[in-house]
Amino acid sequence: MKITKDMLIGEVLDIDRGAAEYFFAIGMHCLGCPASRGETIEQACNVHGTNCDELIAKLNEYFKDK
Numbered sequence: 001m002k003i004t005k006d007m008l009i010g011e012v013l014d015i016d017r018g019a020a021e022y023f024f025a026i027g028m029h030c031l032g033c034p035a036s037r038g039e040t041i042e043q044a045c046n047v048h049g050t051n052c053d054e055l056i057a058k059l060n061e062y063f064k065d066k
Contacts, residue, residue, distance in 0.1 A: 001066055003059040005052050009044055010037035012059065016066060022058050026050045 003012060012019050013031065020031055027048055030036055036044065041059075045052035 001063045003041070003056055003063055005042035005045075005056055006040050008037065009039055009041060012041070016063070019059060019062060022055060022062065026055060 001015065009023065009028075009031065023031055023044075026045075027050070028036075028044055039047075041055065042052050045055060
């Protein structure tokens, strides 16, 4: 499983809800809102002013053995 910045947040959470901790850690606490289900990881990072590449790296590390 490889996570990319054009994936929807909802897609990632559907694969494994445990990934939510990585979004929470950078201040994305609105994962349950309808908009987040259709927002890409890159879009969310831009809105929240966070580094998308760092988040993708952490998510890929989390998913590497799944």
